[in-house]
Amino acid sequence: MARKNKPQQAKAAPTGARAQRFIYIAIALLALVGVAETVYLTALHLAGAHVACIASANCSRVLGSSYAEIKGFPLAALGAVAYFGVFSFSTLSLFGFRRASTFLGLTIGGMFLATLYLLYLQAFVLRTFCDYCLFSAALVFLLAGLVIASPPQRRA
DSSP: OOOOOOOOOOOOOOHHHHHHHHHHHHHHHHHHHHHHHHHHHHHHHHHTOOOOOSSOSOHHHHHTSGGGEETTEEHHHHHHHHHHHHHHHHHHHHTTOHHHHHHHHHHHHHHHHHHHHHHHIIIIIIOOOOHHHHHHHHHHHHHHHHHHHSOOOOOO
16 A cells, blocks of 8 residues: 655744744834834924824924924934834844844833933923823833843744
């Protein structure tokens, strides 16, 4: 009797690797949302346009303050660069570039510290909040949480 060769099934990736990929994809998608928001705010800032808020009436007060720019350079543009860096590093990490995950963690760590400072400024110096700033803070907190929840990479 002839023996049938069964097609071998592709081995599934270990659960940790699958979770790692899912986290890198989630980080990349959140970073794209952050890029879109900060590019929008940068364009409004450079155009001198009034920012319409949803929940609070003082977005323009926050975004028009002296803390919203560094020597004439909009802080939102710096945020756009940071979010794009997070997108790039998460994409590179997804494709196996190990050093990219280190840079990803460092970038998000820097963004987290900057976010804490900006929240302090809104709460205790300006005494008003901006919807867009709070949304960006929520994105950064989510990104930091994903990096912390990420399973450690195995060294090959």
